[in-house]
Amino acid sequence: MIDRKNTKIIKVGNVFVGGDYPVSIQSMTNTKTADTKNTIEQIKELTMAGCQIIRVAVPDMESARAIKQIKDAISIPLIADIHFDYKLALESLKSGVDGLRLNPGNIGSEQKVLKVVDAARVRKIPIRIGVNSGSLSKEKLKKYGVTAEGIVESALEHVAILEKANYHEMKISVKASSVPLTLESYRLLSKKVDYPLHLGITEAGTEFTGTIKSSIGIGTLLAEGIGDTIRVSLTADPVKEVLVAKEILKSLYLRKGLEIISCPTCGRSEIDIISLTKEVEKQLKPFSKLDLTVAVMGCIVNGPGEAREADYGIAGGEQEGLLFKKGKIIKKVPEKNLLNELMAIIKADVQK
Numbered sequence: 001m002i003d004r005k006n007t008k009i010i011k012v013g014n015v016f017v018g019g020d021y022p023v024s025i026q027s028m029t030n031t032k033t034a035d036t037k038n039t040i041e042q043i044k045e046l047t048m049a050g051c052q053i054i055r056v057a058v059p060d061m062e063s064a065r066a067i068k069q070i071k072d073a074i075s076i077p078l079i080a081d082i083h084f085d086y087k088l089a090l091e092s093l094k095s096g097v098d099g100l101r102l103n104p105g106n107i108g109s110e111q112k113v114l115k116v117v118d119a120a121r122v123r124k125i126p127i128r129i130g131v132n133s134g135s136l137s138k139e140k141l142k143k144y145g146v147t148a149e150g151i152v153e154s155a156l157e158h159v160a161i162l163e164k165a166n167y168h169e170m171k172i173s174v175k176a177s178s179v180p181l182t183l184e185s186y187r188l189l190s191k192k193v194d195y196p197l198h199l200g201i202t203e204a205g206t207e208f209t210g211t212i213k214s215s216i217g218i219g220t221l222l223a224e225g226i227g228d229t230i231r232v233s234l235t236a237d238p239v240k241e242v243l244v245a246k247e248i249l250k251s252l253y254l255r256k257g258l259e260i261i262s263c264p265t266c267g268r269s270e271i272d273i274i275s276l277t278k279e280v281e282k283q284l285k286p287f288s289k290l291d292l293t294v295a296v297m298g299c300i301v302n303g304p305g306e307a308r309e310a311d312y313g314i315a316g317g318e319q320e321g322l323l324f325k326k327g328k329i330i331k332k333v334p335e336k337n338l339l340n341e342l343m344a345i346i347k348a349d350v351q352k
Contacts, residue, residue: 002252004225007196010126010169013077013098015052017126017171018196018228023254025245026198026231027238028055028081033063033070040073042238047076049242053229055079055101064091071096079128086112093119101128103135103158110161117165126169127162131155132202133176133185148184151176155189170195171228175202179217186221196228207236211244219248256291258284261310269298271316271335279339280314287350294346312346314338 009018017024027046031039033056043054058064058080071078079099080092086107089100093116100120107113120127131154133146144150151174162170172195174185182201190197201217204210214232221227230248232241249255262277277296284294295313308327315322315329321338322329323345333341 002223002225002254005190005194007194007228008168010171010196011124012053012079012126015077021228023222023227023249024052024229025050025242025249026053026055026079026229027051027241027245028057028231030238033057034060034066036066036069036073039066039070043070043074043076043078046238046242047074049239050246051076051238051242053077053079053099055081055231057081058088058092059083061088061091064088065095067092067095067097071098082107086116089116090119093123093125097125099126099128101130103130106135113161114165117162117167120169121167124169126171127167128171128173128198129155129158129162130173130175130198131158132174133178133181134202146176146181148174148181148188151181151185152188152192156192159193159195168195171198172196173198173200175200177201177203179213182217183220186226187224190226197226198229198231199227200231200233202233204233205235207234207240210234210236211240214244215248218245219252222248222252222254258288258290259293260284261293261295261313263297263299265298269316270318271298271321271338273298273316276314276316276339280342283339283343284346287346290350292346294342312342314342 007018009016015024029039029042031042033039046054054076067080077098079101080097082089082100082102084106089102131151133151136150136154140150140154155172155174172189174189176182176185179201186197199218199221201214204213218230230245232244234241250257250259260281265273280296293310295310297313297315299316313324319335321333321335323331323333323341
């Protein structure tokens with residue numbers, strides 16, 4: 001069981017972040033925010049996939065004003081991603097946004113930051129202080145180079161601006177594209193603050209490499225009890241980000257849901273374990289939100305014994321296989337009937 005750090009609690013729309021609330025999943029649209037039709041469609045698709053908080057880019061006033069229409073059409077909290085122009089943050093707040101992501105250091109003077117804070121205070125809107133390794137000031141780079149110390153000190157300076165204004169509705173991120181640097185930064189930050197932390201590996205890469213880097217980086221921190229909300233960053237369809245995030249959380253037992261256990265291929269396997277597992281995964285998609293574990297094993301060696309904790313499973317034999325439930329064998333079935341028989345048993349039990 002993971003002993004999570006007990007951080008302060010903030011509320012993003014109807015989602016609580018921090019404390020012992022479940023780690024929430026975020027993503028970001030890749031549509032033009034002003035294109036409300038496509039943005040709304042993508043958010044609905046992401047919501048169906050399991051996204052709980054969505055962020056949109058706000059590069060101009062048209063995008064900031066579009067937030068109202070988008071908000072009216074979606075069911076999950078919306079965060080505005082702001083850079084350089086504090087007026088975009090003010091307009092986004094007017095449009096009813098549920099949260100702001102900004103770097104106080106790049107939106108001008110402290111007075112401009114305080115105008116945003118005052119507007120957010122009225123609406124009780126949380127602000128994420130986001131510092132990336134690539135956004136360090138010249139002063140920080142000269143003093144520290146690209147290091148965890150520089151990243152965290154930069155974040156804390158931004159936090160101090162909000163605290164000076166007596167505003168504490170915030171969460172913090174200190175991302176890097178380097179996994180070790182990200183780990184070091186979050187560990188250091190976690191020792192210094194008790195605000196909720198937003199985890200991620202920035203610019204993680206394509207679906208394949210980005211999934212690996214994000215799983216290692218985010219997963220390691222979560223396993224250490226650090227982190228309250230996560231965003232997997234992939235150069236891919238945002239839905240993929242949500243699916244990877246869900247699997248990271250499920251693998252650490254921080255979230256319930258369907259889990260498929262399957263053994264690696266080897267010379268002992270007498271059935272087409274690769275095709276069978278893919279088909280099992282495909283047919284079980286409608287049950288993805290159920291707390292079920294299904295095992296697909298290629299031989300008796302890796303059969304019910306290694307997967308005895310699974311709710312249901314298959315153990316392959318020579319052109320046939322065993323179906324088991326809670327570690328107990330219930331029947332022997334020809335290979336061609338394994339999938340249908342397994343699904344029939346699962347559906348019958350689920351519908352009870």
